[in-house]
Amino acid sequence: MPKLNSPAELEELRQDILSRREPNKPCIAICAGTGCRALGCDRVIATFKEEVRKQGLVGKVDIKETGCPGFCEKGTVVVIYPQGICYFQVKPEDAAEVVSQTIVAHKVVDHLLYIDPITNEKAAYEKDIPFYKNQMRLLLGNNSKLDPRSIDDYIALGGYSALAKALSQMTSEQVLEEVDKAKLRGRGGGGFPAGRKWKTTRNAPGEIKYVIVNCDEGDPGAFMDRAIMEGNPHSVLEGLIIGAYAIGSCEGFIYVREEYPLAVENLNIAIKQAEDYGFLGENILGSDFNFTVSIYRGAGAFVSGESSALMTAIEGKVGEPRSKYIHTSEKGIWDRPSNLNNVETWANVPPIINNGADWFTSIGTEGSKGTKIFSLVGKVNNTGLVEVPMGMTLRDIIYKIGGGIPEGKKFKAVQTGGPSGGVIPEQFLDTLVDYDELIKLGSMMGSGGMIVMDEDTCMVDIARYFIDFLNDESCGKCAPCREGLKQMLKILNRITQGEGKEGDIELLEELSRIVADSSLCALGGTAPNSVLTTIKYFRDEYEAHIKEKRCPAKVCRSLLSYYIDPEKCQACLICLRNCPVGAINGGKNLIHYIDQEKCTRCGTCMEVCPSRFNAVEKIAGQAVPEPPLQEARVIHRGKS
Ligand SMILES: Cc1cc2nc3c(=O)[nH]c(=O)nc-3n(C[C@H](O)[C@H](O)[C@H](O)COP(=O)(O)O)c2cc1C
Ligand code: FES
Helix, strand or coil, X not given: CCCCCCHHHHHHHHHHHHHCCCCCCCEEEEECCHHHHHCCHHHHHHHHHHHHHHCCCECCEEEEEECCCCCHHHCCCEEEECCCEEECCCCHHHHHHHHHHHHXXXXXXXXXXXXXXXXXXXXXXXXXXXXXXXXXXXXXXXXXXXXXXXXXXXXXCCCCHHHHHHHHHCCHHHHHHHHHHCCCECCCCCCCEHHHHHXXXXXXXXXXXXXXXXXXXXXXXCCHHHHHHHHCHHHHHHHHHHHHHHHCCCEEEEEEECXXXXXXXXXXXXXXXXXXXXXXXXXXXHCCCCEEEXXXXXXCCHHHHCHHHHHHHHCCCCCCCCCCCCCCCCCCHHHCCEEEEEHHHXXXXXXXXXXXXXXXXXXXXXXXXCEEEEEEEECCCCCEEEEEECCCEHHHHHHHHCCCCHHHCCEEEEEECHHHXXXXXXXXXXXXXXXXXXXXXXXXXXXCEEEEEECCCCHHHHXXXXXXXXXXXXCCCCHHHHHHHHHXXXXXXXXXXXCCCCCHHHHHHHXXXXXXXHCCCHHHHHCCHHHHHHHHHHHHHHHHHHHCCCCCCCCCHHHEXXXXXXXXXXXXXXXXXXXXXXXXXXXXXXXXEECCCCCCCCCHHHHHCCCCCCCEEEEECCCCCCCCCHHHHECCCCCC
């Protein structure tokens, strides 16, 4: 690869790449992201290559291995260009049909199209698929259009033009001003204004300054940073290099969690390619700006994503947070000014420089500009990564994009902000999603986790789950977080096990205030959010557990019983054979009943009872009816 010595040479290269491409040549873009890999996309890719060869189309059709377009539950995802036909749940055995029908005969393969879960209508193009059409995919949109291992693909789509513009047409101060004017807020959790942080680092005393990418992404269920890093690593690199120029830094680190091997692989390739073209190294694009970057692999602790802990880890020590009376932007890695931003924050920088701050501020709400990627999961029909303009309502995200709640169940709440966030009940579904509105409700944006819960979710158990997670992940350095979370977990365990006491709710509230106010870092500072919001919006559920020993959602195992309805039981023996503890009595012609003393409430009987009988019921807060007498349990089959 030739080193590029000026923005003009970059433009020449772009024109050269484009001139060698045929815009109307068919391209089969196959997702090779982690989600689709888990579903076996490697075999899909291999079979498509084989089919193209078999059908004599080598050289006439391209096959591109792309990053994640976000709809992982429907993987392997295949997009056929130039038409943009989307195929879902593609298996190796579909390859022959797609090649012969869509590529050769220009027909759509019907059984691979998206089917709307509500209307049952099929849709072939991204613009018609509700999951995609209601999004604004400024950052994720290119994932299915480029091979993350090809810098030429990125350049063909305008990549590195923002860097060229920044270095050739703008001073470093002007770049910083533009990002500040764009009101870009950090996408990693707190929503802190990026421009302000950049300024602090730039103005902090000291010649050597660092810029860092946070790709720790510790929130359970969140994978937006992984999708960007795996699918479009050059977009993050370009943002980082521009940021380094604005801040006056010559060295950067990219902190990637150990569990993201594909992100590291693609990033290593991207760094090497950027070095070869001269986007990294000395005299970048012929300017006097020098910048190098290295990857640091994190060891997978949630707390290591916190800024001071992450920087301590890069220094080679245990990744524990420190008190931040001096900000890391002034004294970070080895006490030098260090600017940390999240993957998504950095990826927003090139479009801001290319399109200007005014364009960016035209998207979003008064206080939150641009788009945000959410990891939409839980009890929702369409799960995956969704990128929407700030200010879309929760209802639109969950119903228009997510396709609503499966099996016609009722929506109960949505948890935003991952373990540090809170739950938001139905009455706030029309809230405009932005940093400030979510905080007003007691939750937060966090890094973009969004877990939808239906009527079968126990809100006390949800609070217990998140406190359990955070108690495990607390580094233990400060007493309020270490001891406070332990006590909160004890109380929540007690309540969900039917041993809650009067005063437990008030005790949880008091402990929440203490942990939030006096913990060393934001892990403890935000940890009580799930408890406080579930108490605020679902206090009646806590009271039912404590006073009536009843779990209204029928989730808490200790407060449940399973019962076989003698009117519905057909003595089919299935539950009896599957019960792992032999708690079911009955016979071939003898209606079954559960020995409540032996039953461990595992729910296997309910799972295996054939749906045409539906004989097993969950009971909460009431006595289990006695089984019928022996003679009443006999089924006389075949007799009138
Ligand atoms: C316990 C804890 C874990 C965090 N984990 C992450 C993470 O995985 N990724 C991330 O970008 N920020 C994480 N943060 C937020 C960072 O401390 C920091 O605010 C952020 O990386 C700054 O980037 P931004 O301004 O672009 O959001 C975490 C914070 C805390 C308290
Ligand atoms: S990994 Fe393939 S769609 Fe997400």
